[in-house]
Amino acid sequence: MKEIFADFYNRIVEFFSKTEEKDKTKDVARNRLKLVLMQDRTNLNPRLLERLRGEMIDLLSKYVVMDKELLELNFTPEDDQLALMLSIPVIRAKDEEEIEAALKAEDEEKERLAKLAEEAEEDDEEDDDDESDDLEEDIETDNEEDTSEVSDSEEETDETSSEMSENSEIPPPKKKKKKHKKKKYQQSENTDNEEKKENLEEKDNIENKIENTEQTETADKQLTEEIKQEE
Amino acid sequence: MTGRVLVITSGKGGVGKTTTTANIGTALAKAGNKVVLIDTDLGLRNLDLLLGLENRIVYTIVDVVEERCKLKQALVKDKKNPNLCLLAAAQTRDKTAITGEQLKSICEELKEDNDFIIIDCPAGIEQGFENATAGASEAIVVATPEMSAVRDADRIIGLLEAKEHIEKYHLLLNRVRPNLIKTNDMMSVEDVVEILSCKLIGIIPEDTGIITSTNKGEPIVNDEKSLAGQAYHNVAKRIMGEDVEFLNIDEPQDFISKVKAFFLKLFKKEA
Structure with a gap:
């Protein structure tokens, strides 16, 4: 009996809180904004960043074998600072x-x-x-x-x-x-x-x-x- | 007497610079300060409308600069408050009609016998912005909790930081809608403050009273009951150096949300 009541109660709560579980557009806005502000605040535009990425690949591929498609280079917030993060999917290091x-x-x-x-x-x-x-x-x-x-x-x-x-x-x-x-x-x-x-x-x-x-x-x-x- | 010169700016248009200028100015004057408002939006003047002074303007700031009249002649006194004056913008000229240096010397002159000189800056980051900020030593950046407004505010803050004569600047968050924030459909005040990392001087709730007050040509701070009016009064107090707590701007809830809140509360207790 108690279980039935609890179930019923949960359903009601679920019904009333449904609206709250839809997409949190504010988080979307906040994250998009943070990203765009980061780009605004640096002088590196996407074209230059892409170039930098290409040069990184050229440089690194001399020493390691990596998945060039998955190499990521982007700005991310690190506490109060802006960090340039380079993620290199290394397949193997080249031998001498x-x-x-x-x-x-x-x-x-x-x-x-x-x-x-x-x-x-x-x-x-x-x-x-x-x-x-x-x-x-x-x-x-x-x-x-x-x-x-x-x-x-x-x-x-x-x-x-x-x-x-x-x-x-x-x-x-x-x-x-x-x-x-x-x-x-x-x-x-x-x-x-x-x-x-x-x-x-x-x-x-x-x-x-x-x-x-x-x-x-x-x-x-x-x-x-x-x-x-x-x- | 040496007055303080504040510029109200935003970058983006339509976020409430002119409304803010009119209301902060009126609130400061009501508190007993001598205030001059300067509209620097040459060609698109609106501050006169918000104050209901559009029929009293004889001379504009361009007339002062081009020496067709004395500065004192161009100051239009407010209908209700003799402490408040307006120096209107010219409607027939563009932003090149005055220079930053000229505006600066006008501010210097006004400083001598006023407590506050508040400059309404035009939207954008071009010449109009440069002129308006030239004479100021403090700035209030107006933004709404929307992406475009926050982005533009960030740009403005960057430009203000590069200006040595701007000693301090604060953020005023306008048109905040607590109900939307509650349902996570609008960035919260904390979100915007965190993103811009700028000190907050006021939170103004969205208020339909702003529209009706503009219709009447009377700033909303004259309406004692209005929430937005109270919020503007608090901003004025903070400008004067008082430590005022931020207003609780929660809107009265409708029936459904009250029931919802009740159930959620119960559920939390059970858990």
């Missing part, structure tokens, strides 16, 4: 040989890029119209000054690469420029992300320039063709 091989491959790749850049510069100076199979080179030869800068900034994401290129044969005026660029990179490495951002933006601008010059070139070609037709 593998790491050595990866590092060697990386060095070789840098060397190759440096050489490519040099060749491109030489091409520029000779004003040669040589067309190569390599896509990067192709763009570089097409668009004089700006492009060689792009290849510079690309390779200078690493110090060793520029050092290497300095060791090998480089035309003197270009060498100056490289040194200057390298300095700039070192600065940005030490200071805040704003400068880094600037550098990135600078690079973007250069890339945009390339696109623009390409466009104008094609437009010029079209124009000359039209003129010919009229004649």
Whole structure:
């Protein structure tokens, strides 16, 4: 008898408290707000964060085998502070040989890029119209000054690469420029992300320039063709 | 006499900056202070409407800046309280008509024979905000317990912190609806305070009386029975340095929720 009564009583309570158990929208709002404020308060926008994530993967994959898809990089609150949390799902650590091989491959790749850049510069100076199979080179030869800068900034994401290129044969005026660029990179490495951002933006601008010059070139070609037709 | 200069700001529009300015100003004047309210929302003035002074404005702040009149001539006295004055914004000009420096010198002049100068800041973080905050040394950030308002308030707090002349700032949480908070459908006061980590100076409940008081052109602090009016009076007291407890803003419950509360209470006892 007592049990029946208790059951009945519980049902009534359940009925009346039902409204309270629906989705707590305030918690949703609070959590969303906390997240968005964290993003607002840092200067790192999602684009830069994604880039940072990519660079982290490149760096870490030299030493460990991991699930790249599941690698997480985000800001989380830690007491009163903001923490940059990197969660790396490690499948296994690489052994020494593998790491050595990866590092060697990386060095070789840098060397190759440096050489490519040099060749491109030489091409520029000779004003040669040589067309190569390599896509990067192709763009570089097409668009004089700006492009060689792009290849510079690309390779200078690493110090060793520029050092290497300095060791090998480089035309003197270009060498100056490289040194200057390298300095700039070192600065940005030490200071805040704003400068880094600037550098990135600078690079973007250069890339945009390339696109623009390409466009104008094609437009010029079209124009000359039209003129010919009229004649 | 050196008065204090407060700016009422929020970032987001429609959270109750102008209502807050009118009510805090009136409450401070009622408590015996000499108060000047400055509307800096050039082109979109509304403080005159809330005070019911729209028909008495002859000169505006732009007239003062452009030296068409003296500062004292432009001050419009309140209908009820001679301690309260309004320096209205120009309705036909935009935010570029005055500069922060000009507003600052107006505040300096008004400081000499007033206790409080309260500046109603326009929404946004552009020139209007810069002008309005230029002369102030204290700020009240108005927000509602909504995501967009809190986010904008956070931005404003960041900007205020960067200004050296702003010595202190407080949060005023407006349009709080206790019933929604109870059902967990609105962020609570504690939530917002925690997120913004800013000192609280007032909690104003949502009150339909605000609409009717605006209709009449009379700030709600003149209505002794109104809960929002009482809350604004408390804010004024806190500004004057009194230690006042926060008002219990729980709305009277309807029948169903009373029954529900009764059963829940019983259940808790049993458990």
